[in-house]
Amino acid sequence: MKTFTKSSLIISTYNWPEALRLCLLSVKEQSVLPDEVIIADDGSTSHTFEVIEAMRPTFPVRLVHVWQKDDGFQLSKIRNKAIAMSSFSYIIQIDGDLVLHKHFIKDHLELSKPGTFVAGSRVLMNQQLSEKLLRLQKPSIDLFERGVRNVCNRFNVTWLSRYLADRYKPQDIFALRGCNMAFWREDLVRVNGYNECFQGWGREDNEIAVRLFNSGLRKRAIKFGGIVFHIHHPEVDRADCLENEEYLTYALRHKSVYCSQGLDQYFDVVNQVEHAENALSI
Template sequence: MKTFSSSLIISTYNWPEALRLCLLSVKEQSVLPGEVIVADDGSTAQTAELIEAIRQTFPVKLIHIWQEDEGFRLSKIRNKAIAICSYDYVIQIDGDLLLHRHFIKDHLALRKRGTFVAGSRVLMNKQLSDKLVHLQKPSVDIFQSGLTNICNRFSIRWLSRYMADRYRNQDIYTLRGCNMAFWKEDLVRVNGYNEVFHAWGREDNEIAVRLLNSGLKKRAIKFGGVVFHIFHPEADRTRFRETDGLLLDSMLHKSVYCTQGLNQYLGSFAPVVQIESALAV
């Protein structure tokens, strides 16, 4: 398999069965990332044990970075992961996704200086999700029942290139943090994720606002970068009004930088837990 100098960040919290499927789908990529960093927002030891087991056959460098469980702190753990990325291009997903075998290849095909990339997802229903988790099967037949979002299932290179700069490029709501890609230097410029977000929602839209305000353009990865989302109950949205307010504040003030962000970890940050693949040494 080919590798490219990119870092893949996988966010996770207390769902090792889904994370294992996600990592297995990474192993099957037609083009591998240079490294994988699991950004763990306070999972129990079961997740660390899973990574310890799977690293023995993992084809690239595998790092597990962990922080104490003190509530929803996704922005913080993502910043910690970004800080230790070895490569200049960062692809970001969540640990409840199965990746199409050309996911990394599709993202790399759209990388372009002065831009960041936002993708979408295919939802799987509970029945299909439970089946795949039970069987630990990391691949999905795009025509099988139990899938939604028909147009999001296909990887078509020429159509992906055509749509990249045409599909809702100014819409900061048309993106999902579970499928994005950035140049690391751009994340450093806007100081990464805003850690004032302590509840689910809008942290991904807010960083997009600052990236756009800093002069970058948003590219859409449609008909490429395909991911399949494993069903789970919706996140707690009781504080959504609060996070929506933080987003609107950044929009109103045309923010390009956050004060509580990535710079806390650059240069001096050492991960609490780090596990590297023996094959990468």
Template sequence: MKRGIKTSLIISTYNWPEALNLCLLSVTRQSVLPDEVIIADDGSTFETAELIDKIRLSFPVPLIHVWQEDEGFQLAKIRNKAIAHARHEYIIQIDGDLVLHKHFIKDHIELSKPGTFITGSRVLMNKSLSEELLSTRVTNASVFSSGVKNHFNILRIKFLRDYFADRYKQKDMLYLRGCNMAFWRDDIIKVNGYNEEFKGWGKEDNEIAVRLINSGIKKRAIKFGGIVFHIYHSENCRAQSHENETRLANAIKHKITYCQRGISQYYNLRTGISI
């Protein structure tokens, strides 16, 4: 186990406190805890704030709530604000509709490596199993659980995790899951964080990965480890997906490394202090 790495776990959420509650419960059951948890809240109503205030009283690490007005789907913007508040060197990023395997944080730390970022995958659960976990507050499923899809992603095998880290989908620049991702804070600051021109669902995570790769940061994949279970829900609206695809294609074509509307709006690059 690598020692000395301090981690900030960023959890994005929007108006689903039941799922966030289960997600946070799975954080408390980690074999290795993050050093802080930051909720990146894209405009949820008061129920989410009340939940966080309640959980914070007994949460094992600092629990920070970063909120913005609900002005439509603005995931890039709220992630930038959360990253600007992060106090630690290594950021692990997930969505609030995930339940974490007990070794999730440990796996990410063990695969961390200077000059790289990590993308993982997820285990899909059907509606029935998702509702069962939400009602029982169970934070683990297995390959034998009824209602689990893509069983391959549920296996945790350390030597295969390490073997595939620099081999799985290595040449596929667009292979990425923003709901399961980790990077060094300094690397994200260098490319100016997420591009806030991305609004509506989709591709903001692929685009930041492209800029990281263009700036010389190597992508690693976490398979057979870093396991997360995705709680079933209907798909997000993809009304602006065409515009986002165009922005992504532009970053690839022109080898862009830096976005103009990024984290510098909330983070002083000279002093390293959140604005």
């Protein structure tokens, strides 16, 4: 049996427990499981906590819930907190409004390579199909099921995925989505994770890609593999996007490799938690 790199799957969520449950059900059906799942919760109510606790007893790997107080859209901050809590060398990052193809984790791990990070895409589902899956809590989509857009993204073709990995828009920082990316943990530490100046929707994923590029990494694309199906929902408020565009422009112009307001501020807290857990176990 092939040995895979140990991985942490980080799932960001906010107040959509039905979608998160469906996402977690699709994680349970993976052909290769991650070694832990960390829920990066940007201030959800107790309903999300209840879903996680109900699934925990039968979940096949360690399931961690990292929560922060609801203070507006703080995705960069909660992702940093989740990264700091992660235990393994490879981090796969998704959102909680996705249903994963059964080979999603396997595809990502097979494409992992030192000196690179990986950017994936998504298949968009319409409202009718999304509501059906949520109602039935059905964590899989038939190959030719109606109700999806960008149809080419739904096909899993291993040889084509490998061929395109270093050929599909390798320098394009906009050809990526934060809902489907993967990194070596040490590379995230080197650039200090996500820039928490980014608040509200948008561009935090492009900006971290800029810093990873500037630190010497290459981008690999995961096409025809690493497939995720996006559950339909209204678009979020993009009022802060102009300010976030300015932060992205700054990183491009100044060839940034590090952000001052990032991941490093959470490591002391994680160490304190680990010491407390160790003391309780003695």
